[in-house]
Amino acid sequence: xxxxxxxxxxxxxxxxxxxxxxADMSYSIQNYRKxxxxxxxxxxCDALYILIQGSVKTEMITENGNLLGIxxxxxxxxxxxxxxxxxxxxxxxEVTTLEDAEVLRIPxxxxxxxxxxxxxxxxxxxxxxxxxxQFLTNRLQLLSIKTIKGKxxxxxxxxxxxxxxxxxxxxxxxxxxxxxxxxxxSLARSLSEMVQxxxxxxxxxxxxxxxxxxxxxxxx
Amino acid sequence: xxxxxxxxxxxxxxxxxxxxxxADMSYSIQNYRKxxxxxxxxxxCDALYILIQGSVKTEMITENGNLLGIxxxxxxxxxxxxxxxxxxxxxxxEVTTLEDAEVLRIPxxxxxxxxxxxxxxxxxxxxxxxxxxQFLTNRLQLLSIKTIKGKxxxxxxxxxxxxxxxxxxxxxxxxxxxxxxxxxxSLARSLSEMVQxxxxxxxxxxxxxxxxxxxxxxxx
DNA sequence: CAAAAAGTGTAACATCTGTTACACATACCA
DNA sequence: TGGTATGTGTAACAGATGTTACACTTTTTG
Numbered sequence: 001x002x003x004x005x006x007x008x009x010x011x012x013x014x015x016x017x018x019x020x021x022x023a024d025m026s027y028s029i030q031n032y033r034k035x036x037x038x039x040x041x042x043x044x045c046d047a048l049y050i051l052i053q054g055s056v057k058t059e060m061i062t063e064n065g066n067l068l069g070i071x072x073x074x075x076x077x078x079x080x081x082x083x084x085x086x087x088x089x090x091x092x093x094e095v096t097t098l099e100d101a102e103v104l105r106i107p108x109x110x111x112x113x114x115x116x117x118x119x120x121x122x123x124x125x126x127x128x129x130x131x132x133x134q135f136l137t138n139r140l141q142l143l144s145i146k147t148i149k150g151k152x153x154x155x156x157x158x159x160x161x162x163x164x165x166x167x168x169x170x171x172x173x174x175x176x177x178x179x180x181x182x183x184x185x186s187l188a189r190s191l192s193e194m195v196q197x198x199x200x201x202x203x204x205x206x207x208x209x210x211x212x213x214x215x216x217x218x219x220x
Numbered sequence: 221x222x223x224x225x226x227x228x229x230x231x232x233x234x235x236x237x238x239x240x241x242x243a244d245m246s247y248s249i250q251n252y253r254k255x256x257x258x259x260x261x262x263x264x265c266d267a268l269y270i271l272i273q274g275s276v277k278t279e280m281i282t283e284n285g286n287l288l289g290i291x292x293x294x295x296x297x298x299x300x301x302x303x304x305x306x307x308x309x310x311x312x313x314e315v316t317t318l319e320d321a322e323v324l325r326i327p328x329x330x331x332x333x334x335x336x337x338x339x340x341x342x343x344x345x346x347x348x349x350x351x352x353x354q355f356l357t358n359r360l361q362l363l364s365i366k367t368i369k370g371k372x373x374x375x376x377x378x379x380x381x382x383x384x385x386x387x388x389x390x391x392x393x394x395x396x397x398x399x400x401x402x403x404x405x406s407l408a409r410s411l412s413e414m415v416q417x418x419x420x421x422x423x424x425x426x427x428x429x430x431x432x433x434x435x436x437x438x439x440x
Numbered sequence: 441c442a443a444a445a446a447g448t449g450t451a452a453c454a455t456c457t458g459t460t461a462c463a464c465a466t467a468c469c470a
Numbered sequence: 471t472g473g474t475a476t477g478t479g480t481a482a483c484a485g486a487t488g489t490t491a492c493a494c495t496t497t498t499t500g
Binding site: 441442443444445446447448449450451452453454455456457458459460461462463464465466467468469470 | 471472473474475476477478479480481482483484485486487488489490491492493494495496497498499500
Binding site for chain 1: 304
């Protein structure tokens with residue numbers, strides 16, 4: 001779920017000009033220190049925000065006040081660009097810095113101008129949003145799996161398809177539990193059972209898949 | 221979750237011309253009978269599809285083969301337009317007709333052309349997609365509530381905010397259970413307990429909220 | 441109108457998950 | 471290096487949900 005390959009910065013085509021952005025673009029830049037709340041869930045989203053330095057995490061506050069981890073975002077990438085144009089243009093998630101960060105802000109009108117005048121900008125915007133939607137859909141699928149082992153299996157198999165049968169997951173159990181929307185001890189129990197059953201092995205944060213068939217059976 | 225007020229048909233501005241669409245637009249129309257699978261989950265999405273007649277439901281196949289109900293779509297509305305531009309342009313859901321339906325198909329290149337030449341078309345497309353994303357986010361929030369009563373309460377309070385404290389839900393228990401991602405008898409049990417506790421009353425498909433405070437407490 | 445289909449209420453039971461608590465290990469910091 | 475904070479393993483227990491089964495009601499259809 002961590003975004004390792006930035007898929008969009010919006011201004012690839014202008015990089016040579018005068019550093020980063022089109023010369024005539026109106027924008028502002030805001031800096032944040034580590035562990036600072038950048039956007040509050042429900043806050044109005046009236047501009048396009050692009051994380052150009054550092055990393056942040058996004059979390060959704062469930063109605064009981066718990067936090068459901070969504071994803072970790074590393075620069076450069078836009079933050080929740082989909083909501084800029086929604087009728088109820090509010091942030092659906094909390095955004096908090098994980099390290100010192102720098103955020104570019106482009107007013108909505110300016111975005112519309114860029115969109116109509118720069119077809120490449122528009123296409124990238126569309127593609128990025130489409131990919132975001134697909135991510136959310138995937139997230140939905142993960143949450144719809146009822147058993148914890150099923151969620152783990154889904155997650156590990158997905159990782160495996162990208163990184164092979166041995167890989168590192170840079171999240172501790174508490175974060176993983178938040179990501180899955182389950183209690184931490186419950187996650188630990190499921191993990192240790194899966195290790196005992198020999199379908200996976202865990203060494204610190206390195207996970208090895210030992211029995212893909214067995215993992216797939218856990219999805220049911 | 222049922223979409224009663226179509227928010228976008230894409231061609232408002234052309235309605236007078238020659239019936240429905242811009243005269244020079246390339247498109248095709250496909251008809252489907254009731255209970256027909258229109259799009260398979262995972263199928264390639266290479267064009268913009270707009271439901272212009274009838275209604276369909278969308279469902280996500282979870283990995284165990286179960287169905288997770290997503291929403292009911294009534295014409296006119298585009299079908300999964302967000303995925304047209306994603307890198308992995310595949311349908312994330314099954315789409316099945318609920319009644320006889322008619323679907324307009326516009327090739328991707330044509331959509332891009334319309335998008336760049338018709339700013340209004342572009343804005344509507346963006347807004348629609350943004351609203352869709354918000355819907356998905358809301359769905360995510362619903363699924364992240366752990367207790368069944370909590371999900372019911374969330375859902376009923378949401379309905380209530382739109383339609384007052386007495387309203388009709390056009391879904392049977394099986395469909396509702398699918399929507400919540402829970403087992404049907406479990407849903408029935410929770411519902412009858414909520415009735416016994418006096419927080420709601422149910423008459424056929426008419427629901428009445430009797431104790432909003434009590435409902436909100438169920439969210440925790 | 442009658443039969444079939446679909447939908448609903450409910451029970452018993454097994455299973456899974458959350459909660460709480462605590463010991464232990466590991467990483468971090470002064 | 472020693473102490474503190476953070477992270478992990480595990481247990482006991484309570485509570486919630488899924489599963490299966492069946493009777494009953496309502497709706498649909500011929």
